[in-house]
Each structure stands twice: as structure tokens, then as C-alpha cells.
Amino acid sequence: MRRLLLPCLALAVLLTACELPVTPTPTPTPEEEETPFPTPTRVIGRPTDTPVPVVTISLSPTRGPGPGGPTIIAPFGTPIIGPIGTPLPELITPTGTPLPTPTGTPRPPPSITVDPATVDPGARIVVRGANWVPGQGILITLGESIPEAIYHMTTAVVLGDGHFETAFFLPDRWSNVPALVVRARNYDSSFQAIATFTIVAPTPTPVITGWYGEYFGNRDLRGKPILVRDDRAIDFNWDIGAPAPGMSADNFSVRWTSQINIPTEGIYEFNVTSNDGVKMFIDERLYINDWQAGDTRSHSIETTLSSGKHRIRLEYFDATGPAMIKLDWKLSTRDRGWSAEYYNNTDLGQDPVLRRFDSVLDFNWGNLGPGVPVKGENFSAYWTRRLNFETGRYGFYADADDGVRVWLDLEDTRKKLIDEWHTAEPKTYFNDMIIPKAGRYSIDVAFLQLLGDARVHVWRELLTNCIADCPDWVGEYYDNPGWRGQPAFRVNEGSIDFNWQNGGPDNRIKADHFSVRWTRTVTLPPGTFRFEVNTNGIVNMWIDDYMLIVAGSGQLRAFRNFGGETTVRLRVEFVGVSNGARIQVGWKPDELSN
Incomplete structure (x- = not known):
């Protein structure tokens, strides 16, 4: 009987380790009947009044069968109960020496921290995790409470040591709440961790008499400023310190704006020295653009400004290390052109x-x-x-x-x-x-x-110098047919009524293929006027910026109505294409129209 049971015992242990069903042993004979554990059980070869210790085999919650799977440790003669809870015959071990009971340290639960724990509106928030399963993806959400922490901010992947790090910027929508909850969870939501941080309320806007200074807790002037103050001048050397209490000494930015008064028009020189990046705008035009980290450096620009108010905007950021910024300007004594x-x-x-x-x-x-x-x-x-x-x-x-x-x-x-x-x-x-x-x-x-x-x-x-009803035309004569360059000469003429016959207007220009431009200012009463041109050349005529006649030749007429007394600029452009050039220009009220 003992020899028959030993193979069955080995088979049962093997099936139990593999989590396979084990066929129950046949119903014992009356003399071998046993009651379920923990009632003392009689085993062949053991007195019936001796309690029997039992070892129950179960799989590790994290390890399967095979190497590293379930380990059976039992003193000599201890029955083994498998997954179905049936006592098995006595196990005979190779030695009677009991094996040591193993001990293990359980994995700490996943956790996160946020840095900084107190933030300014628009600040950058760093989330760090520990004791997470390597390789898992982590989702970071935000809200005003744990149930409301559903707003997706960023993601991360757990490194091999169970750690991760990621960051996000605090959105403007939460700038006025006192605190927020950050929740981290893996994608199947089997693990999660919670952390909180508080938000510093923005300072009320002060009365500005100098520079309107907006201070931000990031490098790129993003979000709402955490500090707004009146700076009398832009001349700061913070070195490795912070620009204001409660602000970081690194990774901040500032925007200054002001309407400066320019007492005298002229060319002005602006000088900016900074460590790190800087931009400067004058009347919304960019003049200095050096938005990068680096050592202390200076920029100088010159520009022409009229007297009166001009809007100056200076933007600055500090990365790490020393921080300084200085702006000054002065009227240049030189005429730069x-x-x-x-x-x-x-x-x-x-x-x-x-x-x-x-x-x-x-x-x-x-x-x-x-x-x-x-x-x-x-x-x-x-x-x-x-x-x-x-x-x-x-x-x-x-x-x-x-x-x-x-x-x-x-x-x-x-x-x-x-x-x-x-x-x-x-x-x-x-x-x-x-x-x-x-x-x-x-x-x-x-x-x-x-x-x-x-x-x-x-x-x-x-x-x-005549600006109203001027008696004369100003004639400009060119030695080319296209009014190119400077005129050969300029002369005042009482009327445009010329017939140069076989010659030209003057010995300073050719007798043909020359050009003339006449301009004049006249004051006309209300009504419709008829403008007439008679020429053997080519003529254009304007009233102010309106082109009345375009590349005309021969006898030409055009009409223009004036609703009231009007001072207008007249311009006539003429090209003499051959010897004997002639042109007549005049105007009068149109009686039929009037």
C-alpha cells in the first residue's frame, strides 16, 4: 500500500505546482477515514491522537509555475494539501532537517511629488514619480479635487528604476483658485497616486508712474504675471538673487512698458545691457532682438523720433546664474541722415x-x-x-x-x-x-x-512759395522724353501756349524727344469746368491726384465739376516727339453744363 501511494503523491505535487486539476484519491476504507483540516487527521504510520500539521500549496501572486514558482517547505512527515484542499499521503523528504522559511520586502506603493509645492499663475510645474512599474505609460491630470482631476496635462513613461519625470504649465483658468490636485495613473488605472499644490494669488495692479513692470514665473512671458509693480527705472542687477520676494532666482521673465516723452525731435540713441535675453520695441517696431541665454552683453541702436510721447516696450528673461538688465537713451548730437x-x-x-x-x-x-x-x-x-x-x-x-x-x-x-x-x-x-x-x-x-x-x-x-491762386506755371524741362532724373532747367511761365516751330524750347535740351512738366495751383469757383488741350505731342493732365487726360494728342477736352470754391493742383506733362512741337492748355466754365 505504501509503495502504491508514493507515485500518486509525486503526481499530485506535480499537478498542484502547475495549477492543474488533481483527481481526488479514492474514498478511504473505514479505518482510514479522516475529517477535514484543522481537525486532527490520522495518517498511516502516525498515531490517531496526534494532530497533523498541513502545508497548503498556492501560486505566488506575481510568479507562475516553474523556476521561481511555488516552493514547498515542510518538515519530515507533513501532509500537503493541494488547491482542492484534499490531504495527501505523507511526504517523505530526503532529509529530516526542516528547510528555512523565506522572508521578502513588499513593493512600496506608487507615489508622486510636485515641484514647487506653491506656484504662481502660469508657472512651470514638475511632476516626479517613484515605485511605478517600469515601462508603463503614465497619464497626468489636474483638477480642483480628486473626482474633478480629469483635465489631461501631460504624459510620461516609467524608467527602469520605477521613476519618471514630466512637467506642464499652469493654465490661466486656474489662476484664481487656492489649490489644485495632480493625479497620476497608469493607462489601465490599476495604480494611481495623488499630490496637491497651492497657488499664489496675483498682486493687485499698482498705480504706475514710471515703467509698468510685469513679472512672470517662466522664461517666455506666458500666462498671467505673478507680480505687477511700478518701476521708476530699468536698472537692475539681481546677480543670483530673485527680482522680488516669492519669485525664483532663475527662469523668470519681465515685460516693461512706458510712454516716454521726447522733448526734442531728432536722432536718439538707445543702449541696453542684459544677462540673459532681451527685446526692445519703439512704437511697436522691433529694434533689438536677442532672445537667447548668454553672458552679459550690450546693444545700441539709433532712430529718429519726433517730439512727444513714444511707447517703449522692453522684454527680458533670465535663464540661470546672474541676472541684470539696464536701459538708457539720449539725444544724439550727430545728424546721421x-x-x-x-x-x-x-x-x-x-x-x-x-x-x-x-x-x-x-x-x-x-x-x-x-x-x-x-x-x-x-x-x-x-x-x-x-x-x-x-x-x-x-x-x-x-x-x-x-x-x-x-x-x-x-x-x-x-x-x-x-x-x-x-x-x-x-x-x-x-x-x-x-x-x-x-x-x-x-x-x-x-x-x-x-x-x-x-x-x-x-x-x-x-x-x-505760392500755395493758393498762383499766377504762374512752374515748368521743368528735361532732355529726355520720360522726365527722367533732374530737369535740365526750371522756369516760371504765365501760361502754357507754345509753338516752337522748327526749334526747341531752349538750347539746353534737344529740339525733339524732350519732355516738360508744368505744375500750378489755382482756385476755382463752384460749377463745371471744361479743360482743353491742343497739341501735336503727347500729353497727360491731372487735377490733384485725378488723371484727367491720358496720353492724348490733338484737340482734347475734359470736364470736371466742383461743388464749391476749390483750390486744386494742376499738372500737365508733355512730350515733344518732333521738331515744331506745340501745345496749348486752358480751361473755362462750361456754360451748357452750368
């Missing part, structure tokens, strides 16, 4: 690649362009300068290849005088304007270069 900006594109877009002062606006670069770092083709440029004007009528001239635009800022009025933004052969463009009051006004010029040679020349001329 035209303030110029050059762009490596054809639409004055992005930031200029070159800023400088040009004493005159008269360039013929050929196909080379302005020089490094400006390209030789497909570039644009912008100049501005303030000049003194007398009372009178001025002519504005722009000789360009390719496109050009000219503006004049006359007190509160900005007038576009020339608008030729296209590819073109070299050509001189003209417009005139009445300056009713002597003063210092700003001229702006934009230039476009596409392909081929590049040239631009812009200038102005006082044509006459």
Missing part, C-alpha cells in the same frame, strides 16, 4: 538684417546690392528722415529700378505721394504737395528690388 533698414525679402517682412544711417538716399548698386548681409536681388529697404520745409508747393521725385513708395507725414496727415511697388525699368516718378505751414516733417521711403540692377534716388524741390 536717413535711418535705414534692409530686409532679405521683398515685402519688408520679419526683422531687418541690416540697420544703418545713410547720409543721402541716392544709390546705384548695379547687381551687387547694398552688401553683406543683404542679398543682391529680391530685397527691400525702408528709410525715414525728418526734414525742414518752408511754406510752399514742393515737388517729390523718386528715380527707381524696381519699385518705390514715398510718404510725407504732415502733422496729423500721412500722405502717400508715390506708389509704384512693381518691377520696372529705371524711371523717375513725381508728385507735388502743398506745405501750408513751415515746419519739420517726416519723409518715409520704401524700395523694392527684384531681379537685375538696383538703383534708387529720392529728393524734393521747393517749386514755389
